[in-house]
Amino acid sequence: MIRGSSSRIARTRVGPSNSRTATRGMADRPIIAANKNFVPIRTNLRGSALLNTPRLNKGAGFSREERQIFGLEGFLPYDVHSLEKQALRAYNQLLKQPSVILKHAFLASLRDQNQVLFYKIMQDHLKELLGVLYTPGAAEAVANYSNLFRRPVGCYISFPNQDGMRAQLEGHLLDVNRTADVAYDSNNPHDAIDLVVVTDAEAILGIGDQGVGGITISTSKAALYTLGAGINPNRILPVVLDCGTDNHALFSDSLYMGWKRTRIRGKNYDQFVDRFIQNCRELYPNAIIHFEDFGMANAYRLMEKYKDIPMFNDDIQGTGAVALAALIAAIKVSGARLADQRIVIYGAGSAGMGIADQIKDGLMILEGLSEEEASRRFWCVDRNGLLVESMGNNLRHAQLPYARPDAEVEDWAKSEGDNDGVWLMDVVKNVKPTVLIGTSTHSRAFSEDLIREMGKHVERPIIFPMSNPTALCEVDPADALHWTENRALVATGSPFPPVELGGGKQYTVAQTNNALIYPALGLGAILARSRTISNSMLMAGVNSLASLSPALTNPEASLLPDLADVRNVSVEVAAAVCRQAVADGNAQDENTIKVVQGKGSLPLEEYIRSRMWDAVYRPLELVD
Ligand SMILES: NC(=O)c1ccc[n+]([C@@H]2O[C@H](COP(=O)([O-])OP(=O)(O)OC[C@H]3O[C@@H](n4cnc5c(N)ncnc54)[C@H](O)[C@@H]3O)[C@@H](O)[C@H]2O)c1
Ligand SMILES: O=C(O)C[C@H](O)C(=O)O
Ligand SMILES: [Mn+2]
Numbered sequence: 001m002i003r004g005s006s007s008r009i010a011r012t013r014v015g016p017s018n019s020r021t022a023t024r025g026m027a028d029r030p031i032i033a034a035n036k037n038f039v040p041i042r043t044n045l046r047g048s049a050l051l052n053t054p055r056l057n058k059g060a061g062f063s064r065e066e067r068q069i070f071g072l073e074g075f076l077p078y079d080v081h082s083l084e085k086q087a088l089r090a091y092n093q094l095l096k097q098p099s100v101i102l103k104h105a106f107l108a109s110l111r112d113q114n115q116v117l118f119y120k121i122m123q124d125h126l127k128e129l130l131g132v133l134y135t136p137g138a139a140e141a142v143a144n145y146s147n148l149f150r151r152p153v154g155c156y157i158s159f160p161n162q163d164g165m166r167a168q169l170e171g172h173l174l175d176v177n178r179t180a181d182v183a184y185d186s187n188n189p190h191d192a193i194d195l196v197v198v199t200d201a202e203a204i205l206g207i208g209d210q211g212v213g214g215i216t217i218s219t220s221k222a223a224l225y226t227l228g229a230g231i232n233p234n235r236i237l238p239v240v241l242d243c244g245t246d247n248h249a250l251f252s253d254s255l256y257m258g259w260k261r262t263r264i265r266g267k268n269y270d271q272f273v274d275r276f277i278q279n280c281r282e283l284y285p286n287a288i289i290h291f292e293d294f295g296m297a298n299a300y301r302l303m304e305k306y307k308d309i310p311m312f313n314d315d316i317q318g319t320g321a322v323a324l325a326a327l328i329a330a331i332k333v334s335g336a337r338l339a340d341q342r343i344v345i346y347g348a349g350s351a352g353m354g355i356a357d358q359i360k361d362g363l364m365i366l367e368g369l370s371e372e373e374a375s376r377r378f379w380c381v382d383r384n385g386l387l388v389e390s391m392g393n394n395l396r397h398a399q400l401p402y403a404r405p406d407a408e409v410e411d412w413a414k415s416e417g418d419n420d421g422v423w424l425m426d427v428v429k430n431v432k433p434t435v436l437i438g439t440s441t442h443s444r445a446f447s448e449d450l451i452r453e454m455g456k457h458v459e460r461p462i463i464f465p466m467s468n469p470t471a472l473c474e475v476d477p478a479d480a481l482h483w484t485e486n487r488a489l490v491a492t493g494s495p496f497p498p499v500e501l502g503g504g505k506q507y508t509v510a511q512t513n514n515a516l517i518y519p520a521l522g523l524g525a526i527l528a529r530s531r532t533i534s535n536s537m538l539m540a541g542v543n544s545l546a547s548l549s550p551a552l553t554n555p556e557a558s559l560l561p562d563l564a565d566v567r568n569v570s571v572e573v574a575a576a577v578c579r580q581a582v583a584d585g586n587a588q589d590e591n592t593i594k595v596v597q598g599k600g601s602l603p604l605e606e607y608i609r610s611r612m613w614d615a616v617y618r619p620l621e622l623v624d
Contacts, residue, residue: 040619040620040621041056041180041618041619041620042623043056043620043621043622043623044622044623044624045070045179046070046071046072046622047070047072047075048075050070050072051072051075051076053179054111054112054114055115055180055234056179056620057113057114057115058083058114059076059081059086059117060076060077060080060085061080061081061083061086061617062076063080064080066620067080070620083116083120083615083616086114086117087124090110090117091121093106094110094121094129100131100132100136100137100140101137101140101141101144103129104133104137104138104140104141105148105150107121107122107129107132108150108153108219109150111153112150112151112153115234116615116616117615118615119226119227119233119615120615122223122227122615123227123615126227126564126566127562127564130495130563130564131494131495133220133223134223134224134515135205135468135493135494135495135515136468136469136470136471136494136495138205138216138220138469139205139207139468139469140469141216141220142204142207142210142213142214142216142217143213144213145210145213145215145216145257146212146213146253146255146256146258147253147255149257153215153238154215154218154219154237154238154240155169155172155237155238155240156212156215156239156240156242157239157240157242157276158242158259159241159242159243159244159259159268160259162272162275165275165276165279166279166283169279169280169283172237173189173190173192173193173283173284176192176193176235177192180234181232181234181618190283190284190285190286191285191286192234193236193283193284193286193287194231194232194235194236194286194287194288194526195222195225195235195236195237195288195289195526196237196239196280196287196288197218197221197236197237197239197292198218198238198239198240198241198276198291199214199215199218199240199241199291199292199293199294200214200241200293201213201217201240201241201243201245202243202263202293202298203294203295203296203315203350204293205293205468205472206441206468206469206472207469207472209245209246209247209250209295210245210247210250211242211244211250211256212240212242212245212256212259213250214240215239217292217293218238218239218240218292219238221238221515221518222238224515225518225519225522226613227566228515228519228520228566228567228570229519229520229522229523229570229612230567230570230609230611230612230613231522232613237284239276241272241273242259243263243264243269244258244259244260244261244262244264245259245261245263246262246263273298273302277306281309287310288310288312288522288526288530289306289309289310290312290314290518290522291303291311291312291313291315292314292315294315296349296353296396297396299315299316300316300353300396300397300398303316303317307532308531308532309532310530310531310532311532311533312518312521312533313350313354314514314518315351315354315514316350316351316353316354316357317354317358317533317538318354318514318517318518318521319350319351319354319466319514320356320357320359320538321514321521321541321542321545322513322514322516322517322545322560323355323437323466324355324358324359324361324362324542324546325516325517325542325545325549325560326464326491326510326512326549326559326560327341327359327462327464328362328366328542328543328546328549329510329546329551329559330435330460330489330551330559331462332549332552333460333489333551333559334434334459334462334489336434336460337367338359338363338366338367339369339377341434341435341462342377342431342432342434342435343359343378343379343433343435344379344380344381344424344427344428344433344435344436344437345378345379345380345381345437345439346381346424346436346437346439346440346442346445346446346474347438347439347440347441347467348380348381348387348399349382349439351439351466352380352437352439352440353380353396353399353402355466356402357398359377359378360375360378360401361538361539371401375401375402379404379427379431380399381422381423381424381427384421385420385421385422385423386404386409386421386426387399387402387403387404388403388404388405388408388409388422389403389405389406390406391403409422409430412429413430414426424445424450425450428450428454432454432458433454433458433461434458434462435462435463436461436462436464437464437466438464438465438466438467438473438474438475439466439467441467442467442472442474443467443472443474444473444475444476445474445475446474446480451463451475451479451480451483451484451488452484455483455484455485455487455488459487460487460488460489461484461487461488462488462489463475463480463484463488464490464492464512465477465490466491466513467493468493468494468513469494470495473493473496476496477490477492477496477507478496478499481499481501481507486501486507489551490507490509491511491512491559491560492509492511492512493512493513494511495511495563496509496511497509505556507556508557508562509558510558510559511560511562511563512559512560513563515563516545516560516561516566516569517541517542517545517573519566520541520569520570520572520573520574521533521537521538521541521573521574521577523570523574523577523608524537524541524574524575524576524577524580524581525537525577525581527578527589527592527608528577528578528582528587528588528589528592528593528596529587529588529589529592530581530586530587530588531586532586534580534584534586536580536584537577537581537584540577540579541573541576543576544572544573544575544577545560545561545573547572548560548561548569548573549561571605571608571609572605574608575604575605575608578592578596579604582597592607595607
């Protein structure tokens with residue numbers, strides 16, 4: 001039974017007179033908080049209970065009147081402070097934290113005290129703080145989760161407790177209906193969650209199995225949805241599926257907080273995940289599901305298994321999409337054609353194969369190549385060297401289309417001693433790639449020799465070392481530029497400072513991170529209430545993002561827009577995704593369909609902006 005959201009619908013028509021934003025009627029799903037309406041949030045909490053509810057707490061920002069009504073006067077220092085003043089204080093405190101991990105912990109605890117204030121300082125200092133909250137800062141926070149733990153956040157679904165899974169997920173629905181501005185329709189408390197971000201933590205970033213600490217990747221990705229695409233944070237559920245861990249360091253840590261067993265596999269795992277998905281579908285029928293940092297074998301299997309529901313895998317599809325957008329921009333700068341690229345992918349895992357699949361789709365859709373022709377543009381190198389057909393059963397399903405015929409490499413001159421495999425240098429020497437992508441987690445794998453060898457054969461080598469976090473990046477962008485006499489077009493997964501090129505010139509390194517596209521992909525799919533997230537929706541997002549590349553107008557500029565500008569980027573990309581969902585017949589939201597068809601009161605981009613959540617305090621109303 002879901003309770004706790006009674007009669008909020010009655011208030012949906014209250015709003016400022018100048019409101020041209022969406023009102024919260026039945027016809028207009030409350031996907032993103034229509035916060036610009038300033039409809040009061042009804043709560044029965046008072047005193048410290050209110051101050052300890054981060055979704056509602058305003059701390060020193062509570063007005064005189066609110067302090068009276070909610071019995072807060074004896075709980076707060078006298079002066080009332082604006083959100084701006086509170087943000088200044090919080091930011092000054094943050095600056096005093098001596099390390100990235102302590103800054104991350106500070107931000108997390110701010111979020112757990114006052115959600116609006118957290119998003120306010122993140123928004124105001126996005127460029128600086130993304131690297132703390134998200135990549136690379138999140139990696140350290142995940143790895144140290146059990147040692148730094150202060151309070152739980154998000155949803156923990158643990159294998160040994162799975163009999164209670166439905167009640168656990170229902171508990172989150174109840175909780176959010178009680179403590180946030182989500183339930184606009186008291187008749188449908190299930191329409192409170194737009195998005196589930198779930199990890200099983202087997203392959204976190206490039207740092208592997210992190211057990212229950214994976215919750216921090218879900219909460220960081222969730223925060224980026226709010227910051228990057230204005231999705232109401234209260235309508236997002238970050239989840240970790242605790243399936244045990246094969247990370248022995250966690251096992252032997254007496255403070256480890258997860259389930260101390262080796263990972264469940266096979267049927268047990270599949271049933272556990274399926275139970276989770278089915279419960280989500282029933283309890284949160286309108287939510288899309290974002291899969292994050294699953295191990296490769298499960299990631300691909302689950303993506304296939306659930307392709308008919310609105311889900312996507314960020315490491316495979318989000319990463320593929322952002323890489324293709326950067327590549328489209330890079331080849332425009334280099335003056336070449338996509339169809340003429342020879343692409344080497346180093347690290348044939350989820351991200352590497354996701355990138356290959358997405359570029360392959362691009363070659364087929366944009367250049368008219370057949371699937372076979374498109375697949376031949378790739379050479380993929382993994383731990384055992386170049387993927388070749390004779391590897392047979394040792395190849396993963398997703399790798400099969402890219403395996404090269406053995407005959408091709410028979411005559412290759414080998415440079416790296418042993419003849420058991422064909423290594424990256426051999427591939428670069430013989431293939432003379434135009435594009436080199438790193439998704440290997442192999443730090444500094446793109447050596448000086450390798451980059452110089454690549455640079456010998458191509459005028460504008462395209463080099464994307466995409467492994468995260470920073471320490472695992474395949475090559476420092478400054479080195480890649482230096483070793484190619486500044487001819488390389490470089491993009492990285494983690495943030496890097498601009499590279500000084502001499503003569504007063506700088507090269508801005510595009511952060512080719514899926515964070516530049518997944519928030520908008522989610523936003524578009526949610527607004528459209530899309531039945532599935534199709535390849536054509538992904539491709540629409542890619543084309544839209546590529547069209548925003550600063551390098552299109554200035555060949556010396558970054559290949560992709562700055563991640564700090566993600567909110568504006570998201571409006572354009574989400575619009576493209578929405579349009580495609582409607583064109584595909586995938587969209588189910590009547591309002592959005594009308595807007596896309598030009599029958600709404602706003603153009604699509606403005607409509608999207610009007611639905612985005614901002615970090616502002618909403619009025620509260622006391623109910624008994
Ligand atoms: N920039 C982005 O948006 C983005 C997105 C997703 C993943 N990534 C990064 O890509 C990396 C890989 O992530 P994933 O999810 O694909 O992981 P994964 O485990 O699925 O894939 C990694 C692959 O690299 C291979 N590999 C490892 N060491 C190697 C070596 N020394 N030589 C050759 N191959 C090697 C592994 O065998 C595996 O196939 C991570 O660092 C991750 O952070 C970046
Ligand atoms: O989390 C990131 O920074 C991107 C990506 O999803 C990754 O796994 O590295
Ligand atoms: Mn990831």
